[in-house]
Amino acid sequence: MADSRHEPDLGPSEIDEAIPAPLLMNCWKHHGPTVLARIDAAVAGGEAAVRALPARLLQLGDALMDLYLGRLPLATIAAEVLAQLRARAVLEPAAFVDWVGSGGDYRTLELSDGSRWVLRASPVPGRHVHVHPARHSPHSIRAVANAFRSAIVALAWARQRGGDPFDVALYNDARRLLELPPVGSIGPDDGVGELMGRLLACARSGPPPGGPAGTSLAGVTADSGRSR
Numbered sequence: 001m002a003d004s005r006h007e008p009d010l011g012p013s014e015i016d017e018a019i020p021a022p023l024l025m026n027c028w029k030h031h032g033p034t035v036l037a038r039i040d041a042a043v044a045g046g047e048a049a050v051r052a053l054p055a056r057l058l059q060l061g062d063a064l065m066d067l068y069l070g071r072l073p074l075a076t077i078a079a080e081v082l083a084q085l086r087a088r089a090v091l092e093p094a095a096f097v098d099w100v101g102s103g104g105d106y107r108t109l110e111l112s113d114g115s116r117w118v119l120r121a122s123p124v125p126g127r128h129v130h131v132h133p134a135r136h137s138p139h140s141i142r143a144v145a146n147a148f149r150s151a152i153v154a155l156a157w158a159r160q161r162g163g164d165p166f167d168v169a170l171y172n173d174a175r176r177l178l179e180l181p182p183v184g185s186i187g188p189d190d191g192v193g194e195l196m197g198r199l200l201a202c203a204r205s206g207p208p209p210g211g212p213a214g215t216s217l218a219g220v221t222a223d224s225g226r227s228r
Contacts, residue, residue, distance in 0.1 A: 018031075018034055018074050019074050019077075019078055019131075020075075020078050021126050021127050022091075022093075022126060022127055022128050022129050023078055023081065023082070023127065023129045023130075023131050024122045024124055024127035024128075024129065024130045024131065025074075025130070025131045025132060026059060026060075026132070027074065028056070028057065028059050028060055029059075029060055029061070029065040029067065029132070029148075030065065030066065030067060030068055030131075030132045030133055031067075031068050031074060031077075032067050032068055032069040032070075032198075032199060032202045033069075033071075033073065033074075033202065034074065035067070035152065035199070036199065036202060036203050038056075039053075039152060039155055039156050039159075040159075042156050043156055043159045043160050046160075047160060050153070050156045050157060050160050051177060053152060053153050053156060053177075054149070054153065054177055054178050054179075057149045057152060057153075057178075060145045060148060060149060061145055062145050063145060064142055064143065064144060064145070065132075065142070065143055065145065065148065066132060066133040066134065066135055066137065066140050066141070066142055066143075067133070067140060067141050067142075067143050067148070067195075068115060068133045068137070068139060068140050069139055069140060069141060069198055069199070069201075069202040070113050070115055070138075070139030070140075071113065071139075071205065072111060072112070072113055072115070076111075076112075077111065077117070077131075080109075080111045080112060081109060081111070081117065081119070081129070081131060084109050085129070093128045096121065096128060096129060097121045097128070100119060100120060100121050101121070105120065105121070106118050106119065106120045107119045108134055113138070113139060114138045114139070115133065115134075115137050115138050115139045115140065116133070116134035116137040116138070117131055117132065117133055117134060117137070118131070118132055118133070118134045119131055141194070141195060141198050143191070143195050144191060146178070146180055147191050147192040147195060148195065149178050149180075150171065150174055150175050150178060150180060150192060151165075151192055151195045151196045151199060153174035153175075153177055153178060154170060154171045154174040154175075154196065155196065155199060155200075156174075157170055157173060157174050158170060165196055165200075166186050166188075166193065166196065168183065168184070168185060168186055171183070171186055171192075
């Protein structure tokens with residue numbers, strides 16, 4: 001039986017607090033700039049806040065996920081999705097449920113940067129439009145939950161302690177916090193290596209227009225990881 005703490009549609013919480021109703025999005029899973037801002041906030045909160053990340057990351061669940069790493073802030077994503085739903089006259093709950101149902105229980109919209117987003121019906125009152133990046137959407141990467149958790153904590157440790165998130169010892173320290181077994185190596189082309197590299201590239205690209213201030217992760221090095 002699935003752990004109920006992993007269920008992404010239990011209702012408004014840190015999962016969706018950053019995106020306006022009636023949209024529902026698990027921002028830990030699906031919006032890279034938000035993930036980077038939350039890593040940065042944990043680092044600013046000191047070691048205790050970094051050590052608290054594993055409990056917050058229960059919201060990632062256990063399955064594969066698609067993480068958007070483009071430059072559209074949540075406010076723009078929300079505005080574009082809502083505008084398209086209004087244009088189709090399917091924003092209200094009943095109309096939306098019928099529209100999604102007639103499309104095979106999901107619909108896909110394309111936004112201004114070419115990214116594609118899947119819309120499904122959510123049972124959460126007041127948040128009936130469940131949004132997440134489409135598989136293989138531009139500006140997105142598919143991630144395994146435990147690799148994503150490990151990458152987030154390793155990036156936070158690298159900033160908190162100083163160091164390279166691709167350093168195996170530092171990375172395995174992060175995995176111990178998550179109660180995950182150590183790994184023998186990290187390469188730029190394996191799952192976690194690519195994921196951390198893409199997150200760092202997203203950080204270096206600067207904040208999205210109208211988004212939060214730039215993340216301190218922009219200063220984290222990955223040079224030694226790239227030479228492995």
